[in-house]
Amino acid sequence: MTLAVCAADIVAAGSVRPGAVPVSRPAPAAVAQGEWSAYRLDKATEQSLSPPERIKRMGRGQEMAIGAVQRALDACATPPERGSATAVSVGTAWAEEGDEITFLENLIKLGEKGAKPAYFVNSVKNALASQLALTFGLQGENQTFAHDALSFESSLWQGAHLLAAGRARHAVVCGVEALVEFQEIHGHLLGWYGTDPSPLAPLSGQERVGGGTLPGEGAAAFVLGAPGSSAAPLARLVGVRARGPLRRSPAIEPAEEIAFVDQALLAAHTRLEDIGLVILGANGDAALDASYGAIAAGLRGRAPHLGFGVYRHLTGDFATASALGFDLAVRAVAGRRVPGEVRVVEGSAGSVERVLLYHLASNGYHSVMIVSS
Amino acid sequence: MRPRVVVTGMGVVSVAGWTLDETWGAIVEGRSGLGTLTLFESQRCGKLPVGEVTGDPAERSGLPGGSRSDHLAVWAARQAWGDAGLAEHRWDTDRGAVVLGALTGGMLFTEEFLTRLRLEGQVDARHLDDRACCNSADRIAEIFGLGGFRTTVSNACASGGSALGLGCDLIEAGEADVVLAGGVDSLNRIVLNGFNSLMLVSPDGCRPFDSERKGMSVGEGAGVLVLESEEHAIQRGARVRAWLAGRGNTCDAYHVSAPQPEGRGLCEAMRLALAGAGLSPSAVDYINAHGTGTADNDPAEARAIRALFGDAAPAVSSTKRFFGHTLAAAGAIEAIVTVLALEHQAIPPNLGLRTVDPKIPLSPVTEYRPAKLDVAMSTSLGFGGNNSAVLFRRPGTWEAAR
Numbered sequence: 001m002t003l004a005v006c007a008a009d010i011v012a013a014g015s016v017r018p019g020a021v022p023v024s025r026p027a028p029a030a031v032a033q034g035e036w037s038a039y040r041l042d043k044a045t046e047q048s049l050s051p052p053e054r055i056k057r058m059g060r061g062q063e064m065a066i067g068a069v070q071r072a073l074d075a076c077a078t079p080p081e082r083g084s085a086t087a088v089s090v091g092t093a094w095a096e097e098g099d100e101i102t103f104l105e106n107l108i109k110l111g112e113k114g115a116k117p118a119y120f121v122n123s124v125k126n127a128l129a130s131q132l133a134l135t136f137g138l139q140g141e142n143q144t145f146a147h148d149a150l151s152f153e154s155s156l157w158q159g160a161h162l163l164a165a166g167r168a169r170h171a172v173v174c175g176v177e178a179l180v181e182f183q184e185i186h187g188h189l190l191g192w193y194g195t196d197p198s199p200l201a202p203l204s205g206q207e208r209v210g211g212g213t214l215p216g217e218g219a220a221a222f223v224l225g226a227p228g229s230s231a232a233p234l235a236r237l238v239g240v241r242a243r244g245p246l247r248r249s250p251a252i253e254p255a256e257e258i259a260f261v262d263q264a265l266l267a268a269h270t271r272l273e274d275i276g277l278v279i280l281g282a283n284g285d286a287a288l289d290a291s292y293g294a295i296a297a298g299l300r301g302r303a304p305h306l307g308f309g310v311y312r313h314l315t316g317d318f319a320t321a322s323a324l325g326f327d328l329a330v331r332a333v334a335g336r337r338v339p340g341e342v343r344v345v346e347g348s349a350g351s352v353e354r355v356l357l358y359h360l361a362s363n364g365y366h367s368v369m370i371v372s373s
Numbered sequence: 374m375r376p377r378v379v380v381t382g383m384g385v386v387s388v389a390g391w392t393l394d395e396t397w398g399a400i401v402e403g404r405s406g407l408g409t410l411t412l413f414e415s416q417r418c419g420k421l422p423v424g425e426v427t428g429d430p431a432e433r434s435g436l437p438g439g440s441r442s443d444h445l446a447v448w449a450a451r452q453a454w455g456d457a458g459l460a461e462h463r464w465d466t467d468r469g470a471v472v473l474g475a476l477t478g479g480m481l482f483t484e485e486f487l488t489r490l491r492l493e494g495q496v497d498a499r500h501l502d503d504r505a506c507c508n509s510a511d512r513i514a515e516i517f518g519l520g521g522f523r524t525t526v527s528n529a530c531a532s533g534g535s536a537l538g539l540g541c542d543l544i545e546a547g548e549a550d551v552v553l554a555g556g557v558d559s560l561n562r563i564v565l566n567g568f569n570s571l572m573l574v575s576p577d578g579c580r581p582f583d584s585e586r587k588g589m590s591v592g593e594g595a596g597v598l599v600l601e602s603e604e605h606a607i608q609r610g611a612r613v614r615a616w617l618a619g620r621g622n623t624c625d626a627y628h629v630s631a632p633q634p635e636g637r638g639l640c641e642a643m644r645l646a647l648a649g650a651g652l653s654p655s656a657v658d659y660i661n662a663h664g665t666g667t668a669d670n671d672p673a674e675a676r677a678i679r680a681l682f683g684d685a686a687p688a689v690s691s692t693k694r695f696f697g698h699t700l701a702a703a704g705a706i707e708a709i710v711t712v713l714a715l716e717h718q719a720i721p722p723n724l725g726l727r728t729v730d731p732k733i734p735l736s737p738v739t740e741y742r743p744a745k746l747d748v749a750m751s752t753s754l755g756f757g758g759n760n761s762a763v764l765f766r767r768p769g770t771w772e773a774a775r
Contacts, residue, residue: 030494084623084641093505095527104484104563108491112417114567120567121630122757125476125506125527130757132628139638142624142759143535146475146527147507154524161542182487189498244523246515 006159008224009233010371011080011170014071015327016045016064018315018328022214023103024197031185037099037197038179039216039316059096059122060220061178062131068221069132069172071296076223077232080170082137088129089159090141091151091175093319095125098180128176140168149365151175151241152320156222156369159235165227166214175323176219179316188213192285192317192362200317202282202310203289203296203345213283216316220323222330234334235371238354239268244365254294257366259357264368272303276372277338279309279329281359283317288362295358296346307338307347314341322359322367329371336373375773377545377603377618378541380765381611382457383709384449387594388424391433392452396706397713400721401585401741405694407578407590408577410560412590413481417644418565422578424697425560427740439503440479445702446509446557447516449595450460454517457599462609469519470549471510472540473597474532474701478506481561509557513597521549523526529755531622532556533596533704537763538620540600550605553633555705564700565591571630577696579666580725581691582675582733589665592697596705598712615712615765618748619652621645631669632754636677639752640761643681644751650764657687657764659720659749661711662737664691665698666725670754675733690723690738704753708763711751715767719743 019042024035041049041064049063058066073079100123106114121127126144133142141162145154152175157277159171187193194212227236241264265272278299282292296308311328315321331339332352338344357369385392389399399406407422429445434571454460482500489495495565507525514523522543528535533556540554558564568574568591575588604611607649627633636710645655678686692710699706714721723737747770753761 030490031496088624093507100563101483101487103567104487105491107562107566108488112415115566115570117567117570120563120570121592123567124529124756126529126755126757126759127629129528130624130626130629130759133624133758134629139624139626141622142528142605142757143622144527144538145524146505147510147523147525148505149445150507150524154522157522158542159541161546165545182483186501186504189496200574203398242522243520244511244514246518246520248515250509261636307716 007227008163008237009227009230010235010237010330011223011225011230011233012072012075013222013234013327013330014068014075015324016067017218017324018216020314022197022199028181028185032188034195036184036188037214038184038213040179047332054177058131059099061096061128061176064178064219065128065132065174065176066135069174072221072364074222080223081224084139084304085169086133086138087159087162087171088138089155089171089173090129091145091155091320092128092177093146093148093151094177095146096122096127097182098178099123101180101182102118136292138172149359149361150242150244152323153240154173155368157240159224171224172221173224174219174221175320177217177318179215179217184215198275200284200313202284202312203293207286208284211286213285213317216318216321218315218324220327235330235373238372239264239370242367250364252291254291254298257295257360258298260366261368268370270354270370275306275354275356277307277309277332277355279311279325279342279355279357281312281322281325282310283312291360302345307344309338309342309344311342313343326358326369329357333371333373375545377616378544378600379603379606379613380598380615380617380712381601381606381613382453382599383614383712384452384456385596385706385709386426386445386449387699387706388426388592389696395711398542399695400426401606403722403724403741404749405724406696409544412560412582413562414563418569421576423560424590426593426700440508441481441514441559442478442557443509445559445595446473447512449555449597450513450553453597453599458611464609466518467520468550470521470543470552471514471519471523472526472536472552472554473510474526474536474704475480475506475509476527476532476558476701477561477564478508479504479562489646504528513553528759530700531753531755531759531761532701534753534761534763535622535774537598537617537708538622538761541617541620544600544602548603552600553597555595556701558700558702559593560591561697573667575666578725579693581666581693581723582671582729582737583726584728584730586666589667592699594696594699594702594706596709598708613768615715615767616771617763618766619646619650619764621762623760627758630756632673632758634673636673638758639674639677639754639760640680642762643750646762646764652748655685656748657750658746659687659714660689661707661751662689663752663754664693666693672732674754675735679734686735688720688738688744689735690721692721696726696764704761708751711749712765715746715749715765718746766773
């Protein structure tokens with residue numbers, strides 16, 4: 001069943017994106033030869049997130065989340081009030097795993113005397129959400145969702161629900177992931193990431209040498225308000241549906257995925273005909289791209305007007321990249337045109353009054369988010 | 374009108390026991406489960422009393438593969454599922470959701486992988502896919518065929534209570550009829566050394582609210598509650614164990630690891646729970662406190678209770694010395710203890726308390742004590758200033774409010 005129809009105005013948005021081109025670094029010698037590539041924040045962006053006046057050392061995830069939220073707040077005509085009326089809802093699969101691994105590496109290399117408290121405190125997954133609360137003085141409900149590719153969608157639903165239930169006047173929702181070497185090791189050993197250093201080109205038909213995708217990182221934040229609470233919202237969230245499979249590593253069936261999209265549309269009281277643009281989470285991995293292609297073809301067969309766009313050539317692949325896709329969807333609706341960064345892979349997307357985001361992970365997690373003008 | 378959310382099933386595992394009966398038995402007998410760490414070697418922490426579950430969780434869970442957390446969570450969920458009689462009724466499992474609090478997931482696998490890599494140069498990727506903290510919720514959904522939403526809440530030590538609150542959200546929003554909600558965490562090197570590096574772990578076992586308390590005791594376990602809309606529970610003839618009548622979640626926005634000293638955030642969370650239930654403070658008969666036994670937590674929590682309830686504070690006890698601080702599981706396990714207290718009409722003792730710290734403006738209950746309990750609350754606090762309060766009512770006490 002659905003996790004749907006929690007309408008909310010998207011009052012403002014802000015994001016921190018990696019550089020447009022993957023960066024290669026030597027693979028850890030103990031694990032692999034050669035180089036590994038990833039979409040990483042460029043130096044200027046990194047520096048902009050660490051202003052010299054910030055005394056306390058933070059992890060990169062915290063800095064990225066704060067950066068994205070700061071940009072969203074700066075874009076608000078009237079910023080949400082501090083205190084208990086504003087909630088914080090963060091989606092992050094791995095949170096500050098860099099500090100967690102540093103803590104553990106110290107234990108291994110130096111023995112237990114190497115245990116450093118600051119790394120431990122940051123290793124707790126809500127370190128990001130609580131740092132947002134601290135930095136911006138937000139004392140409302142504070143939630144961290146850490147459920148792989150459902151993390152951002154969970155936080156978005158919760159933020160919208162709090163508004164609908166009258167438990168917050170605003171909700172700051174953020175999806176964030178900071179790439180660390182251990183995640184690269186993890187992803188390469190499990191065969192998710194390839195060694196082809198060329199930029200991702202999802203659904204382009206270009207085969208990547210050796211297959212796989214490339215990892216990435218980034219953050220996107222949104223200020224949500226109750227419907228009608230803002231004079232000029234960027235867009236309106238009209239539906240979120242997210243679900244996991246009932247068995248591990250399921251075979252992807254396009255017909256079932258299309259049915260999933262249909263159920264999400266139904267729950268959001270929206271017809272496929274009303275959608276102008278579909279943004280897909282395709283990541284350049286040949287097998288997953290093939291599934292996305294089949295699903296897109298099925299949808300286009302029923303609604304030939306649909307345009308299809310992709311964005312992971314901008315972000316790389318990570319669990320909460322859907323937050324950056326959502327940011328692009330919001331901007332598309334707000335500007336009434338497809339943002340230049342979105343690569344339209346099929347159709348022309350004439351009207352972008354309603355945009356549907358569809359994400360599918362190889363482990364069977366999938367989600368639909370719908371935004372409207 | 375919001376649908377009522379009732380508890381129709383519960384399952385628990387901790388060092389205090391593998392079942393509800395064993396857990397309550399330990400409470401009645403005043404038997405602490407804290408003991409010796411055997412799960413891994415630790416030079417610095419090896420002699421600290423911990424709440425390590427004895428026996429093999431994998432044997433209980435019946436789960437092929439998976440992390441220690443997964444096994445604990447699945448075992449608790451199996452109990453809760455059976456207790457609720459969900460297998461005996463036909464219902465739409467696509468309207469069944471899972472919300473689990475979890476912090477560290479398969480951290481033991483991460484530790485093992487990195488240790489072998491760094492010390493032996495060995496790459497052993499066998500268990501990498503089982504290290505994420507969301508796996509436990511996935512395994513539960515898979516086993517019971519729950520096709521609704523699932524998520525993992527990671528609000529530090531308030532995760533379990535937060536997960537119960539989110540479960541209520543799903544039911545109240547009409548997104549689910551049944552939610553398996555709770556929390557899980559297992560012992561690992563990072564958590565034990567982490568708390569020890571902060572000098573928060575007691576060398577002789579936690580003594581919540583005591584004047585000579587020296588810190589917390591780390592434990593592990595899982596608690597899962599079956600939350601259900603009252604209408605759905607009635608339709609299928611389920612036994613209702615309690616009504617989850619109110620909950621509150623707040624953030625101190627005060628410090629990354631310490632609670633606000635006056636407990637203002639917790640006080641607000643408790644106030645929200647009462648407001649949600651439409652009750653005044655005087656209606657509360659018992660509070661199962663977070664009561665970790667650390668220098669900062671206990672006075673902050675006591676002040677929060679005092680601020681809300683004044684001189685007429687209800688009976689209070691912390692049950693941490695029975696099972697240790699089970700992190701993300703704590704809020705769920707203690708919620709279960711709170712419901713059991715309502716059922717047994719008895720107040721669990723604040724084990725380990727000898728002399729109340731003068732800074733604690735409360736008189737926690739030190740002996741198991743029969744009492745008339747209609748309304749009871751469980752509180753949780755976590756790093757980052759996360760606070761959670763959940764409030765339960767005994768069946769038969771809310772008909773007049775209908």
